[in-house]
Amino acid sequence: xxxxxxxxxxxxxxxxxxPEQDIAQSPxxxxxxxxxxxxxxxxxxxxxxxxxxxxxxxxxxxxxxxCLFGLLGPNGAGKSTLINILAGLVIKSSxxxxxxxxxIERQPREARAAIGVVPQELNIDPFFTPRQLLELQAGLYxxxxxxxxxxxxLGALGLADKAEAYARxxxxxxxxxLMVAKAMVRNPxxxxxxxxxxxxxxxxxxxxxxxxxxLNARGTTVLLTTHYLEEAEELCDRIAIINHGRVIxxxxxxxxxxxxxxxxxxxxxxxxxxxxxxxxxxxxxxxxAPNSLLVHYSVNDSPVAKILDALSTAGLTVxxxxxxxxxxxxxxxxxxxxxxxxx
Numbered sequence: 153x154x155x156x157x158x159x160x161x162x163x164x165x166x167x168x169x170x171p172e173q174d175i176a177q178s179p180x181x182x183x184x185x186x187x188x189x190x191x192x193x194x195x196x197x198x199x200x201x202x203x204x205x206x207x208x209x210x211x212x213x214x215x216x217x218x219c220l221f222g223l224l225g226p227n228g229a230g231k232s233t234l235i236n237i238l239a240g241l242v243i244k245s246s247x248x249x250x251x252x253x254x255x256i257e258r259q260p261r262e263a264r265a266a267i268g269v270v271p272q273e274l275n276i277d278p279f280f281t282p283r284q285l286l287e288l289q290a291g292l293y294x295x296x297x298x299x300x301x302x303x304x305x306l307g308a309l310g311l312a313d314k315a316e317a318y319a320r321x322x323x324x325x326x327x328x329x330l331m332v333a334k335a336m337v338r339n340p341x342x343x344x345x346x347x348x349x350x351x352x353x354x355x356x357x358x359x360x361x362x363x364x365x366x367l368n369a370r371g372t373t374v375l376l377t378t379h380y381l382e383e384a385e386e387l388c389d390r391i392a393i394i395n396h397g398r399v400i401x402x403x404x405x406x407x408x409x410x411x412x413x414x415x416x417x418x419x420x421x422x423x424x425x426x427x428x429x430x431x432x433x434x435x436x437x438x439x440x441a442p443n444s445l446l447v448h449y450s451v452n453d454s455p456v457a458k459i460l461d462a463l464s465t466a467g468l469t470v471x472x473x474x475x476x477x478x479x480x481x482x483x484x485x486x487x488x489x490x491x492x493x494x495x
Contacts, residue, residue, distance in 0.1 A: 183253050186342050186373035187215035187238065192247035194233050194397075207233040209397040211247070215342075215390075220364075220374045222388035222405075224381070226488055230397040231377050235344055239269045252341050268335030272347040274327055278320030282311050282330050285319065290337045305333050308370075309363050325356030329363055336367075343367065344375045349383065361387060381484055385409070395488045408483050417447040417456065420472035421463065429466035435459055443471075 194208040208230050215221045225231050236242035238251060240260060249256045252266035276285065286302045306312045309329045314322060322330065328348055335343060345364065349357045361383070368374050378384055384391055384405075391408055393401040401408060424442035432445070435455060440446040449455050463470060 184217060185214040185250075186217045186219070186252060187213075187375065188248075188250045189213050189234070189238075190248040192234070192237070192249055193245045194230075194237065194242065195245045207397055208237075208244075211394070211397070211399050213392050213399055213402050215373060215375055217341075218368075218371055218373055219389050220368045220387055221376065222384035222391040223375060223377045223394065224384055224391060224484060225394040229394045229488075231394055232346070234394070235269065235346055235375075235377070238263075238267060238344070240264050265338060266340055267342045267344060268338065268340035269344045270331045270335045270346060270348055272350055274331060276319045276327055276330060276334075278318065280319055281316050282306055282319065282322075282333065283315040285330065286333055286337050289334045293338050295338060300337070301339070302337075305336050308366065309333050309336075310359070323356065324353075325359050328356070328360050332360075332363065332367075341371075342373045342375065344377075346377050347379065348376075349378065349380060357383075393484060393487055400487050401483070415449060416476040417449065417459070418472075418474040418476070419445045419447065419459070419463070419470060421445065422469040422471055429462070429468065431462040431465040432459065435462070 190212050192208055192211040193206070196205045196207055198204045211230070211234060223231055223234070233242060237244050238249060238256065240256065240263070244257075251263040254262035254266060256263040280288070283302055283306065286305060287300065290300045290302070303312060303315065306315050309332055311326060311329055311333060314326060319327065319330065331348070332343070332345070348364075349360060357380075364374060364376075365387070376384065376388065388405055390404050391401070392399055418440065421443050425439060425445075426442075428437050428439055428445065435458075436448045437459075438446050447455075447459060460470065
């Protein structure tokens with residue numbers, strides 16, 4: 153959850169040497185939001201037969217300091233455009249954006265020093281070792297040798313024992329973690345993970361999230377984009393949903409899940425049925441299998457006791473009961489299927 157503690161110093165990543173603080177890590181009095189975006193717009197100019205496209209429309213959101221923040225949306229919703237603007241790869245059309253209190257336009261060097269981006273694509277030289285890759289990355293960003301924390305970063309991400317192995321020999325999950333390590337060489341207080349588990353199997357995905365949770369627990373603010381909604385639901389403190397270039401939801405995960413007041417109740421009975429018993433017709437009941445009834449109901453109505461009485465009236469014995477509550481996928485589909493507002 154968000155806190156007001158300073159972002160982790162390089163010493164927190166596994167070394168004893170105390171480095172000088174760099175621009176990105178210097179604590180800013182009263183800083184509550186690691187990322188702040190206000191009325192941000194991006195319109196791509198027409199090209200040939202391609203018309204102008206409004207990729208972002210009046211986007212405003214805040215990523216609390218120390219938060220694990222989820223940014224969700226369908227393909228083409230504007231997520232990548234927003235991330236690329238924050239990373240300095242795309243120029244905004246209008247609006248305001250800050251990273252760690254630094255304006256991306258007036259203080260581009262400081263803003264870019266405060267953010268590390270892990271792209272979806274793996275861009276790792278297979279003939280370098282993890283240690284060499286991190287040393288090279290640190291050199292490219294001008295980190296002095298005495299301030300580099302290469303082995304500490306590899307250790308924090310569970311790669312210390314692979315420091316001298318060629319990158320081509322690493323598993324898919326290890327390569328993903330190595331991408332995170334590359335983004336951490338400058339010890340940025342804000343880490344952006346863009347679809348980091350795409351194409352990764354379940355076991356490797358869980359390993360990666362374990363490492364991400366550990367980084368977040370040390371104080372790194374994490375901004376995550378993913379199409380795996382169950383991941384966002386489990387990991388994120390707060391979630392924003394963007395669609396057609398607009399933010400259509402921005403709240404804590406628990407508050408978003410509370411928006412749909414509905415449950416599904418599956419009832420398995422002792423014999424096969426050809427239709428829903430007459431005593432249950434007043435409820436929203438369907439026959440999902442010969443001996444299984446599906447009841448969709450509002451939590452506030454709490455009709456379970458009445459449903460069980462109706463089953464008893466029909467002479468049915470309940471073998472099993474299962475309830476399924478609203479999940480993030482329900483919320484996501486409800487919000488993104490709504491018609492887009494006219495511009």
